[in-house]
Amino acid sequence: MDLKEIQNLIKFVANSGVAEVKLEMDDVKITIRTTLEGNVTETTYVQQLPPSQGVMQQAVVPQVAPVVVPTEAPAKSEDSKYITIKSPIIGTFYRKPSPDKPVFAEVGSTINKGDVLCVIEAMKLFNEIESEVSGKIVKILVDDMSPVEFDQPLFLVDPS
Template sequence: MDIKQIQELIRFVAKSGVNEVAIEQEDFKITIKTNQAPTVVHATVPLAAAPVAAPVASAPAETAPVAPVGPDTSKYITVRSPMIGTFYRSAGPDKPLFVNVGDEIAVGNVTCIIEAMKLFNEIESEVAGRIVKILVDNASPVEYDQPLFLVEPV
């Protein structure tokens, strides 16, 4: 298994919601664990025989840090990214921000831009409410379905 295959496997595990994946071949073993809530998925995936350049030593398991108990966010709507790309809070460096914490938004208001493959996509709100928290830094990469904003519905 080469480094590109390992990177693809890590991306797959991160997107799929699976908590742990272990693969064993003749002289190669890899285990990928996430800090997500446990999910049980049973699957059989045939792996193509690939030459192994060097065996990968598995690192000892680390204990996940305990998250502090925060405010209840269950009453908020999470606005998620509809695509993979780069998140921008304004149309340009000298332009005003689309939304700030505390702003009231309506359905159809532009909340951000996500650049994907050199195309700038305006992301419109599908909910009406007040922006409670912006979860992504400006000019940061985002994944599909990644939380962007918390909105308190009106």
């Protein structure tokens, strides 16, 4: 991907009204973040060289507006003993299999490996998300019917 294509992508994203776009191809990773007004606030361009060279080049395109990135508070030491179950896909998070059915899991529920915890709708397909561990659900980190990103934390599980 050359610089002209990247500049055209930045202009397209700025005019589209999207908050963030991540593009990953074989050897290129691009992240573009915009403000509510559509101004590009941050663009990161990473190109990985062939594995034989073992080096990674990174160039950051100058910022158009100042970046204000909220930082998360450091994880509490009590949360460090919990296992985080994350979303394997992008989609819409549902706690129930259908509106008239009970939720899959509640805070305090004991779960086993392989139990269905939620469904995530992606492109009109409902994907059951199964637990990778056994334990007790300590916290549900996402509201029902909310959009979720890839690798977004969904549940905290106490494995003891």
